[in-house]
Amino acid sequence: MVDFGTAELTLEMIQASQAGMSAVGAGLAVGLTGVGTGLAEMGIGAAAVGATAENRDMFGLALLFTVIPETIVIFGLVVALLLLF
Amino acid sequence: MLRPERMRRLLIAAPKSEIDTIIRELYRHNVYHIEDFVPESSSEALSIGHPLSGASDAASALIKVRAIENACGIDPENVEVKTKLPTSKVREMIRTDLPVIQKEAEDLVGSRSRLETRQKEHEQRARELEPFTAVPLDLEFYRGYTRFTVFTGHITHDVEIDVPNEKYFSDKVAGNMIVVVVQNEHREQVERTLLDAGFQAIPVPEETGAPADRLKAHMEEARRIEDEIAGVNAKIAGIRERHTDFLVACDELLTADVERAEAPLRFATTEETFITEGWVPEDRADKILDALEKATNGRIYIEELEIEEDTSVPVEYENPSFASPTQMLMDVYARPRYSEIDPTLMVAIVFPIFFGMILGDVGYGAVLLALSLGLRKFLKGEGGRALLKVLSYASISSIVFGVLYSEFLGFSLPWEPLVFSRHLNIGGHAGGHGPQVVELMIIAIWIGILHITLGRVLGILNARRLYHGRHATRAVISHAGWLGVMWGILLIIWSFFPIPMMPDLTGFPVAIAAGVVLLVAGVIGIAQENALEVVELPTIVSHVLSYARLVAVGLSSVAIAMVVNYISIGMMIEPQLEAITPVGVILIIVGILVFLMGHVLNTALGLLGGGLHSIRLHYVEFFTKFYKGGGKKYNPFGMKSKFTEE
Numbered sequence: 001m002v003d004f005g006t007a008e009l010t011l012e013m014i015q016a017s018q019a020g021m022s023a024v025g026a027g028l029a030v031g032l033t034g035v036g037t038g039l040a041e042m043g044i045g046a047a048a049v050g051a052t053a054e055n056r057d058m059f060g061l062a063l064l065f066t067v068i069p070e071t072i073v074i075f076g077l078v079v080a081l082l083l084l085f
Numbered sequence: 086m087l088r089p090e091r092m093r094r095l096l097i098a099a100p101k102s103e104i105d106t107i108i109r110e111l112y113r114h115n116v117y118h119i120e121d122f123v124p125e126s127s128s129e130a131l132s133i134g135h136p137l138s139g140a141s142d143a144a145s146a147l148i149k150v151r152a153i154e155n156a157c158g159i160d161p162e163n164v165e166v167k168t169k170l171p172t173s174k175v176r177e178m179i180r181t182d183l184p185v186i187q188k189e190a191e192d193l194v195g196s197r198s199r200l201e202t203r204q205k206e207h208e209q210r211a212r213e214l215e216p217f218t219a220v221p222l223d224l225e226f227y228r229g230y231t232r233f234t235v236f237t238g239h240i241t242h243d244v245e246i247d248v249p250n251e252k253y254f255s256d257k258v259a260g261n262m263i264v265v266v267v268q269n270e271h272r273e274q275v276e277r278t279l280l281d282a283g284f285q286a287i288p289v290p291e292e293t294g295a296p297a298d299r300l301k302a303h304m305e306e307a308r309r310i311e312d313e314i315a316g317v318n319a320k321i322a323g324i325r326e327r328h329t330d331f332l333v334a335c336d337e338l339l340t341a342d343v344e345r346a347e348a349p350l351r352f353a354t355t356e357e358t359f360i361t362e363g364w365v366p367e368d369r370a371d372k373i374l375d376a377l378e379k380a381t382n383g384r385i386y387i388e389e390l391e392i393e394e395d396t397s398v399p400v401e402y403e404n405p406s407f408a409s410p411t412q413m414l415m416d417v418y419a420r421p422r423y424s425e426i427d428p429t430l431m432v433a434i435v436f437p438i439f440f441g442m443i444l445g446d447v448g449y450g451a452v453l454l455a456l457s458l459g460l461r462k463f464l465k466g467e468g469g470r471a472l473l474k475v476l477s478y479a480s481i482s483s484i485v486f487g488v489l490y491s492e493f494l495g496f497s498l499p500w501e502p503l504v505f506s507r508h509l510n511i512g513g514h515a516g517g518h519g520p521q522v523v524e525l526m527i528i529a530i531w532i533g534i535l536h537i538t539l540g541r542v543l544g545i546l547n548a549r550r551l552y553h554g555r556h557a558t559r560a561v562i563s564h565a566g567w568l569g570v571m572w573g574i575l576l577i578i579w580s581f582f583p584i585p586m587m588p589d590l591t592g593f594p595v596a597i598a599a600g601v602v603l604l605v606a607g608v609i610g611i612a613q614e615n616a617l618e619v620v621e622l623p624t625i626v627s628h629v630l631s632y633a634r635l636v637a638v639g640l641s642s643v644a645i646a647m648v649v650n651y652i653s654i655g656m657m658i659e660p661q662l663e664a665i666t667p668v669g670v671i672l673i674i675v676g677i678l679v680f681l682m683g684h685v686l687n688t689a690l691g692l693l694g695g696g697l698h699s700i701r702l703h704y705v706e707f708f709t710k711f712y713k714g715g716g717k718k719y720n721p722f723g724m725k726s727k728f729t730e731e
Contacts, residue, residue: 060417061417061418063697064417064697064700064701064704067697067698067701068701068705070634070698070701071627071631071634074631074633074634074637074638075630075633077637077638077640077641078526078630078633078636078637081522081526081636081637081640082522082523082526084522085519085520085522085523
């Protein structure tokens with residue numbers, strides 16, 4: 001009879017579970033940093049659109065300001081890539 | 086190269102009788118940047134000059150031309166030059182032809198707006214009549230009673246009226262329609278009943294006959310007027326067709342006239358003479374000096390003044406021709422100051438490389454190259470052209486990196502990647518050893534370290550040009566301090582952790598010591614200029630790591646491409662090809678659509694990601710290390726004539 005409660009963990013099971021955990025971690029890294037970037041870009045984007053509406057020449061600079069917080073999600077992406085590979 | 090064009094500051098003084106000749110000569114050469122004269126309250130001897138005669142005539146003619154251009158939708162920016170008209174002919178035509186064209190255009194625009202008003206009126210009438218078409222009564226029956234009251238309007242539902250009445254209800258029109266006729270004495274009672282049911286009164290149109298017929302008549306009239314408007318529009322288009330060349334030539338000639346005539350407003354004058362100060366590029370200065378001398382027979386005094394302040398000098402780029410489109414990217418940030426290093430050349434070289442590193446794909450590169458060449462027909466403005474040039478360089482670099490990475494729309498080309506592989510293990514055909522993320526990342530970090538080091542070295546050079554004395558020394562030491570801290574941190578990291586493709590210093594305790602010394606000395610160097618800047622120290626790490634985007638953004642674009650391929654080909658098209666069924670054919674078509682849509686989306690994302698991230702690395706990580714910017718644009722007095730010739 002197999003006792004499910006005290007089934008022993010084999011090495012493969014541990015490795016598989018660790019691989020799964022690192023995949024979850026990678027997902028969290030990209031997802032949460034994405035939320036952070038989104039929050040940061042929210043205000044900048046709104047102001048940038050306003051500034052561009054006032055003055056068309058602002059467009060280049062406004063677009064640039066908007067992507068500055070992109071760094072956060074890039075760091076998340078880097079961490080995820082390092083976790084996965 | 087690497088610095089803006091050298092300028093000479095000139096002071097020109099001459100008797101007022103020569104003002105016409107001199108303005109004409111300056112305008113023709115198109116090199117003299119006028120420094121506007123600002124009258125000071127202290128010196129009353131000098132005052133602003135008066136416009137030349139003919140200024141107001143030219144200005145009012147110009148307004149007429151612009152109005153016609155506006156009405157006909159002509160934009161001189163986007164007009165292709167066919168033939169250059171001689172100025173004498175244009176002047177003649179301004180006298181003879183312009184009033185005729187103006188009258189014609191004005192009449193047409195006027196009649197168009199009249200027709201539009203009438204069309205709107207008829208449409209409004211038709212809208213008002215619409216609810217009445219649901220009631221079988223002619224319009225004259227609604228009016229003219231002395232003993233009866235007529236209620237007409239929208240209502241939410243039909244109601245029972247408990248006094249003698251005549252009632253029509255219809256739910257065929259939007260908002261329902263009710264017509265109730267009652268004797269005057271029951272009016273208030275009935276009104277209350279109706280209002281309880283959400284009654285909204287609408288006025289009866291002032292017309293006679295059956296509402297449906299009238300509605301049809303108005304609609305027909307509106308349609309007829311629309312045809313007339315189309316006819317007028319065709320005539321306006323005809324004006325555009327016939328007179329565009331002449332109008333843009335007029336515009337150019339008159340603009341030049343107005344600018345010339347108003348130039349004295351920027352000069353200082355005394356009773357008999359005038360004085361102007363301005364800037365001329367060094368290599369073209371002698372030519373214009375000779376020309377002025379000759380034109381005025383020596384009745385002119387020119388003195389070269391010393392350049393006092395570097396912010397007052399107008400700045401013109403001086404770059405090899407392949408780098409000049411990149412100046413547009415510099416202007417978006419800020420024009421360099423006169424005495425500082427102009428980094429346009431570096432941006433022109435490094436920007437396409439970054440772009441290629443991110444979007445290294447032969448397919449996307451080819452699409453973008455075709456796009457940038459194809460759009461040239463439609464974008465005629467100077468800025469747009471420059472942007473397309475930059476894009477075409479970037480896409481060529483993207484193709485080159487695509488060959489190195491062995492990528493074509495997410496598929497691999499028939500050879501192994503020549504540098505590091507970015508092929509992800511996505512889809513059924515995944516093979517090979519997967520992406521070399523760590524190696525690529527370290528390369529990106531190396532690029533960051535070197536790029537930032539270059540920025541700081543330029544910062545040291547700039548500090549010596551921009552500042553003087555103690556201030557300059559401090560700024561130089563502070564820049565060196567930033568470099569020291571960065572390399573100190575690197576030495577310490579290298580001596581604790583062996584990292585592939587970076588120096589392994591784990592066996593050398595000396596390196597730790599050297600690193601710590603550099604770090605401490607660097608912090609002191611930074612603090613001696615401004616102690617508050619020490620809080621910025623973490624940016625050293627974040628700015629270097631920021632270059633990891635060169636790999637990360639690129640990999641995400643590869644991932645999207647491979648996922649698109651896997652969904653469209655691996656999951657939809659290939660399984661159906663084994664045994665073709667009618668459903669399978671539809672699935673194949675859907676698969677092709679998914680493939681196209683996905684790659685169009687990814688091209689747009691790649692363009693945005695590759696372009697914005699590359700330029701951002703320059704603006705935020707590179708320029709902040711050394712670049713001040715804020716130079717005035719060199720805007721010479723004169724014009725390159727496009728549509729006219731002398």
